[in-house]
Amino acid sequence: MERRACRRRALEPICIPRPLVAAASLLVLAACNASPEQDLVAKGRQIFFNETFQGNGRTCGTCHPAENNLTIDPAFIATRPPDDPLFVAEFNPDLRKNFENPRLMRQFGLILENLDGFADLDKKFVMRGVPHILGLRTSVDSLQGLRTGWSGDGAPGDGSLRSFATGAVIQHFTRTLNRIAGQDFRLPTEQELDAIEAFSLSLGRQQDLTLPLPLKGITPKRGQEIFLDNSLGKCNRCHVNAGATANFGGGSIGNANFNTGVENLPDRPADLSGELNPPDDGFRTPGDGTFNTPPLVEAAESGPFFHNNAIETIEGAVAFYDGEAFNNSPAGKLLAAADPNGVGIELDGTQIVAIAAFLRVINAIENIRQSVELLESSRNKGIARRAEAKELIKRSLNETQDSIRVLEAGGLHPEAVARLREAQALAKKAARNLLFRDRLTKQAIEEQNKARAQLVEST
Amino acid sequence: MHKLLAGVAVLGLWLGCLAQIQGQEMTEMYIPIGQSPGVSGRSSLVGAIESVNVQNQTLAVSGPSGIQAIVLTDRTRIWLDRTLARLPNQIGTLANLQKGLHVEVKLRDADQKRVAEWVKVQVTESGAPARKP
Numbered sequence: 001m002e003r004r005a006c007r008r009r010a011l012e013p014i015c016i017p018r019p020l021v022a023a024a025s026l027l028v029l030a031a032c033n034a035s036p037e038q039d040l041v042a043k044g045r046q047i048f049f050n051e052t053f054q055g056n057g058r059t060c061g062t063c064h065p066a067e068n069n070l071t072i073d074p075a076f077i078a079t080r081p082p083d084d085p086l087f088v089a090e091f092n093p094d095l096r097k098n099f100e101n102p103r104l105m106r107q108f109g110l111i112l113e114n115l116d117g118f119a120d121l122d123k124k125f126v127m128r129g130v131p132h133i134l135g136l137r138t139s140v141d142s143l144q145g146l147r148t149g150w151s152g153d154g155a156p157g158d159g160s161l162r163s164f165a166t167g168a169v170i171q172h173f174t175r176t177l178n179r180i181a182g183q184d185f186r187l188p189t190e191q192e193l194d195a196i197e198a199f200s201l202s203l204g205r206q207q208d209l210t211l212p213l214p215l216k217g218i219t220p221k222r223g224q225e226i227f228l229d230n231s232l233g234k235c236n237r238c239h240v241n242a243g244a245t246a247n248f249g250g251g252s253i254g255n256a257n258f259n260t261g262v263e264n265l266p267d268r269p270a271d272l273s274g275e276l277n278p279p280d281d282g283f284r285t286p287g288d289g290t291f292n293t294p295p296l297v298e299a300a301e302s303g304p305f306f307h308n309n310a311i312e313t314i315e316g317a318v319a320f321y322d323g324e325a326f327n328n329s330p331a332g333k334l335l336a337a338a339d340p341n342g343v344g345i346e347l348d349g350t351q352i353v354a355i356a357a358f359l360r361v362i363n364a365i366e367n368i369r370q371s372v373e374l375l376e377s378s379r380n381k382g383i384a385r386r387a388e389a390k391e392l393i394k395r396s397l398n399e400t401q402d403s404i405r406v407l408e409a410g411g412l413h414p415e416a417v418a419r420l421r422e423a424q425a426l427a428k429k430a431a432r433n434l435l436f437r438d439r440l441t442k443q444a445i446e447e448q449n450k451a452r453a454q455l456v457e458s459t
Numbered sequence: 460m461h462k463l464l465a466g467v468a469v470l471g472l473w474l475g476c477l478a479q480i481q482g483q484e485m486t487e488m489y490i491p492i493g494q495s496p497g498v499s500g501r502s503s504l505v506g507a508i509e510s511v512n513v514q515n516q517t518l519a520v521s522g523p524s525g526i527q528a529i530v531l532t533d534r535t536r537i538w539l540d541r542t543l544a545r546l547p548n549q550i551g552t553l554a555n556l557q558k559g560l561h562v563e564v565k566l567r568d569a570d571q572k573r574v575a576e577w578v579k580v581q582v583t584e585s586g587a588p589a590r591k592p
Contacts, residue, residue: 117485119550149483156487158497166496167486178547179489193496285484 037198044199047192055173055185056092057085060165060196063111063130063172067398069302070203071132073109073309094176098122101275108270108309113171115151116285121177126280127270129309132302134204135295136161139244143254150307151282152257152292162197205297205366208243211236214457215361217413223358226351233355234335234345235296235321242362244295248338257283257290261329262306265320270308280308289330300356300363300406314410315356322347360410361455367403368420368452371396375427375445379438386434393431393441400424400448416454423447484536484577488550491542492563492579504529504564511556518556518575520564529564529575536577544582555580 034042049061062085064070072086080086089100098121104110110127117124128150140147140161148154148164156170157163165188175184188196211228215221226233227242238246238258246256263279270277281287291307299305305317326332327344336344347355374396381389404420407413423444430440493499506522516531537551540563556562561581567574 114485115483118488153483155496156483156490157495157499158502159483160497163496166490167483170486170489180545180547181489181491181494181542183545187490187494188496190496 040195040198041202044195044197044202047188047195048199051188051192052085053169053173053185053188055169056088056095056175058088058173059085060168062086064133066395069132069298069402070134071130071302073304074107077106077109092175095174098125098177099174101127104270104273104275104277107273109304110270110309111172116281116287118177118179123276123278125278127277128280128307129304131294131307132298133200134298134302135243136203137201137206138208139255139293139295140201142245142256143252147255147257147292150291151280151284151287152255152290153283160197161200162193164200165193165196204370205295208241208245209297209362211241213362213365215358216455216457217357217361219354220357220361220412220455223351223354223356223361226347227355227358231339233347233351235355237335238293238331239296242296242359244293246293255293257288257292258331259289259329260291260321260331261325261327262291262308262310262320263289264325264329265310265323266325268308268310270310282307296359297362297366300360300410301367301402313356314359315353318347318355318359319352321345322352357410357412360406360412363406364403364413364416365452365455367399367406368448368455371399371403371423371427372445372448374399375441375448378430379441383434386437389437390431393427396444397424397427397431400427403451413454416451419447419451419454423451487577488536488538488548492540492561492581495563495565498565499563502565502568504566506562508556508558508560508562510558511553513553516553518564518578520562527573529566529573529578531575531578535575538577538579539582540579541582546582551578551580 047060048064049059049066052059063072065072065076068076077086083091086105087102089095090102098112100112101110104127108127109129111130112125113128114121114125116126131150145152146155146159146161148159148161153159154167155161155164156167169185169187170179170181173185178184181187212224215224227235230237235242237248238256240247240252244255246253259282263282268277281289283290283292299317300314303312303314303317305311305314306320311317311320320326321332322345327336332344336342374392378389378392378396381392400420400423404417404424407417407420426440426444426447430437430444433440487495490496493505495503499505504520504522504527506520506527509519509521509526511518518529518531519526520529521527531553537553537555539549539551539555541548556578563579565576565578567576
């Protein structure tokens with residue numbers, strides 16, 4: 001008869017078989033055995049989402065929320081309570097003027113930045129969207145130098161990603177417009193900067209895709225062809241493998257800045273609002289009109305698009321490159337100069353939609369990859385760390401919801417969407433169920449993989 | 460093909476200009492002396508002003524490794540660090556650089572001519588420039 005781990009039934013109401021105790025102990029040990037790098041990432045996550053740096057209440061996560069792909073948009077903003085620190089300009093008298101424009105924030109997801117100095121706060125500012133910070137590992141350490149933020153020059157100090165948080169605290173976390181360190185905020189410590197950098201670099205993809213992918217579906221497949229065609233879509237010139245690096249035929253030039261003419265778009269929503277919206281001159285002061293190239297794998301889930309949130313949909317963002325603003329810009333003219341027929345980018349409606357469909361599908365594939373990774377991680381957490389496991393499942397659910405959203409909005413792969421919904425339902429059950437959590441999580445992973453198989457041939 | 464190569468050459472030249480990326484200048488102004496991330500304690504010079512030559516736009520700063528000559532240009536930013544006085548930092552001028560003042564100087568990257576990208580000058584509680592602590 002098997003010996004029991006309990007001594008007396010009166011003291012131990014539940015008798016647990018010894019092998020089970022041993023197995024659980026091993027699981028706990030395995031779960032606790034994090035590397036120094038993982039510890040630093042975990043510390044960075046904690047700081048990123050919770051540390052206010054004794055400022056106005058904002059954290060990095062206020063504008064880069066985990067549940068919204070680390071960015072904000074009007075739909076997400078509309079879900080926030082009135083006392084959310086995002087709206088601090090609406091309830092803190094010291095920040096009521098010249099800190100944010102609440103109307104442009106709520107309607108278009110725009111944040112105020114004083115990139116050309118703090119000398120004339122009434123007139124000198126720019127309104128920018130919040131870039132997602134996924135896949136930074138693939139873009140930030142460019143051969144052309146360090147790149148942070150929309151214009152590539154977002155960090156003080158040495159201009160590195162590590163230094164970025166210091167500038168963000170000064171610009172966005174301050175209690176008053178005096179911006180006095182030690183009074184209106186405290187600056188991040190060296191250790192905090194290390195941790196935030198490690199966390200930021202851990203987000204999303206750690207490497208670029210290798211295109212072409214063996215995609216299924218006529219439209220996304222054609223979209224990929226156009227994307228890669230250097231005489232038609234020409235997208236792959238500045239977004240190699242749908243990432244954020246450029247290659248004009250002589251090897252990768254890394255993540256680069258371009259003037260694509262976004263500032264010359266007619267009828268930009270923020271301008272139509274009637275609010276003061278000064279032109280944004282991009283990189284450096286005075287600016288040279290260039291902006292940094294963002295990665296495209298995560299694009300479909302993270303609109304609105306461009307530094308000024310000028311375009312709401314991924315289809316509209318692709319169509320931008322067919323328009324006059326782009327083709328008359330320095331970047332558009334460069335492409336035209338390299339074209340045998342002197343054409344920049346000339347696409348028809350079906351081609352625009354096809355490229356967007358391709359971007360939607362690769363976004364969903366990335367969502368699935370992350371969902372599976374998070375679910376697998378949750379399975380490794382063991383019984384003692386079930387709160388962490390639930391958190392991982394929750395993050396996986398966000399990814400799954402994104403994959404459903406980007407596919408559905410493009411009318412793509414309904415069979416895959418059905419599988420993803422099933423995976424979502426199973427993961428929700430797993431989050432609630434302690435006894436069968438592992439089995440349900442495993443089933444959710446299987447459904448994710450089946451969904452993926454609808455999008456791309458297995459390699 | 461020639462057009463493509465020409466385009467690439469133009470792009471290369473243009474990107475070459477961008478290669479010397481500097482930190483964002485605007486928020487840097489609000490970072491107290493000695494706390495600039497990735498710069499202070501690594502590549503900047505902290506010390507006291509030994510002499511100033513306004514005509515030649517040069518500065519001599521006495522730091523831990525002796526006196527160093529610094530070149531100022533029209534592009535050099537000068538900021539008054541008033542953090543200790545609990546006052547907002549301000550844009551300064553050459554006139555604010557005086558002998559004995561405590562300063563931090565960031566030199567342009569890979570620059571053999573020791574040209575300053577920015578100079579921060581510490582200011583005391585009275586609002587007057589601070590001597591070396």
